[in-house]
Amino acid sequence: MKIPVIVIAFLMGVLVSPPVIQAEEKKPYAHYWMTIETHNMSIPGMPSGEMSGMEGMMGKMMGMPEFGPTRTLRLQLNSPRPLPPDPDATHDIPPGQNMGKALPLLIPAHEKAAPERYPREEREEKIEKPKFRMLIYWGCSEEVRPGQPIVIDTENMSPTDFGKAFSGRSATHQSPPSERGGWIYADWPNRKSTLKVPKDSSLLGSHFIHGNYTPDIKFSIDRMRDFMAPVEFTSIKGSTSESIRFQWKEIPTAIGYFATAMAHNQQAGETIFWSSSEVQDSGFGLMDFLTPADVQRFIRDRVVMDPRITSCTIPRGIFKGAEGSMLNFIGYGEEMNVVYPPRPDDPDQPWNPIWTVKVRLKSTGVTMLGAEEREQRQPRRMRERESQQYKEEMPQEQVQEPQTPPEESTIDKINKFKGLFGY
Numbered sequence: 341m342k343i344p345v346i347v348i349a350f351l352m353g354v355l356v357s358p359p360v361i362q363a364e365e366k367k368p369y370a371h372y373w374m375t376i377e378t379h380n381m382s383i384p385g386m387p388s389g390e391m392s393g394m395e396g397m398m399g400k401m402m403g404m405p406e407f408g409p410t411r412t413l414r415l416q417l418n419s420p421r422p423l424p425p426d427p428d429a430t431h432d433i434p435p436g437q438n439m440g441k442a443l444p445l446l447i448p449a450h451e452k453a454a455p456e457r458y459p460r461e462e463r464e465e466k467i468e469k470p471k472f473r474m475l476i477y478w479g480c481s482e483e484v485r486p487g488q489p490i491v492i493d494t495e496n497m498s499p500t501d502f503g504k505a506f507s508g509r510s511a512t513h514q515s516p517p518s519e520r521g522g523w524i525y526a527d528w529p530n531r532k533s534t535l536k537v538p539k540d541s542s543l544l545g546s547h548f549i550h551g552n553y554t555p556d557i558k559f560s561i562d563r564m565r566d567f568m569a570p571v572e573f574t575s576i577k578g579s580t581s582e583s584i585r586f587q588w589k590e591i592p593t594a595i596g597y598f599a600t601a602m603a604h605n606q607q608a609g610e611t612i613f614w615s616s617s618e619v620q621d622s623g624f625g626l627m628d629f630l631t632p633a634d635v636q637r638f639i640r641d642r643v644v645m646d647p648r649i650t651s652c653t654i655p656r657g658i659f660k661g662a663e664g665s666m667l668n669f670i671g672y673g674e675e676m677n678v679v680y681p682p683r684p685d686d687p688d689q690p691w692n693p694i695w696t697v698k699v700r701l702k703s704t705g706v707t708m709l710g711a712e713e714r715e716q717r718q719p720r721r722m723r724e725r726e727s728q729q730y731k732e733e734m735p736q737e738q739v740q741e742p743q744t745p746p747e748e749s750t751i752d753k754i755n756k757f758k759g760l761f762g763y
Contacts, residue, residue, distance in 0.1 A: 369696065414528070431549050432546075480651075511631070512634050574587045632672075669706075
């Protein structure tokens with residue numbers, strides 16, 4: 341049987357055809373993140389300078405979080421290089437950071453868990469459906485707008501309805517360097533260095549990361565990526581039974597703002613939640629770092645406030661009868677994303693990055709609402725007793741009564757705040 345010539349030619353072409361050229365596989369490269377935050381926990385009506393002077397004493401005496409503006413910094417590195425016998429890496433910092441010449445990056449050490457002496461008993465646990473009721477409001481306005489609140493009642497809602505009520509706009513997922521297979525992970529602060537970031541610290545200038553398991557990483561930080569100014573409320577007027585108007589000082593490097601407030605009405609068994617979004621959105625995922633692209637998108641959607649806005653009003657009476665109303669505020673900062681070497685302009689040119697750097701920032705603030713109302717409801721005798729007790733606890737050199745007492749003393753303001761936290 342003769343095989344047609346065309347078939348023979350086809351078979352020969354298959355046998356001698358050149359191999360398919362595979363696309364060049366990208367090599368893994370190092371990732372370095374700097375997470376920068378300014379936080380301010382404040383007492384309504386007390387200047388930030390006065391807060392800074394009281395924060396250490398209050399933290400020790402009351403066991404409460406640190407008051408006044410604070411700065412935090414976290415450094416995280418992922419490197420694909422093999423682990424050397426004596427791993428060592430440092431981040432050389434600019435002089436204005438006021439934290440020495442360098443910060444050590446350490447690989448976390450984990451102790452092996454002790455084996456269990458007795459086997460665990462497998463118990464079948466009955467998971468009960470959570471029971472709670474939440475009212476969700478939104479928007480900066482004097483009055484509650486039509487269609488509000490959204491009521492979340494777990495006893496009378498299906499899982500689908502429950503999920504819809506909590507849904508909101510989703511931000512771009514961010515995955516900082518972490519401990520994972522095949523990669524070296526190192527960070528700061530760590531067991532070797534837990535320096536507190538000074539209040540006058542500045543990240544401006546040149547930064548250099550180097551060591552025996554990371555490539556040399558060099559970059560500079562400009563003013564837009566330095567520590568952000570703290571959130572400072574310049575005025576909070578109103579009561580929980582009325583509308584509450586709050587104003588804040590503009591944060592020069594902020595690219596957008598967002599605020600939430602929450603309280604619990606014990607008598608009604610309800611949690612009340614409000615956000616500054618102008619459209620219905622839970623906002624539960626927005627009190628964190630956002631990419632600049634997300635911030636701009638959410639400003640267009642009227643969820644995030646434009647950075648030129650410096651005031652907002654919580655609608656009338658939504659917190660009436662509630663205790664411990666808390667206001668949370670965030671100013672989003674710019675990002676810096678650097679890759680080395682830079683991507684070539686010609687897409688056909690080979691490109692193999694060696695390292696990338698991400699610098700992300702935010703400024704957050706927390707304060708209490710309704711302090712004046714609670715002060716009025718609290719019996720006078722109890723207020724006097726708390727004030728006297730606080731004076732006795734204070735160091736004697738600080739208990740000096742001014743000849744002309746101010747309209748409201750620092751101690752009175754602190755006692756209000758103590759009462760709101762149940763102290």
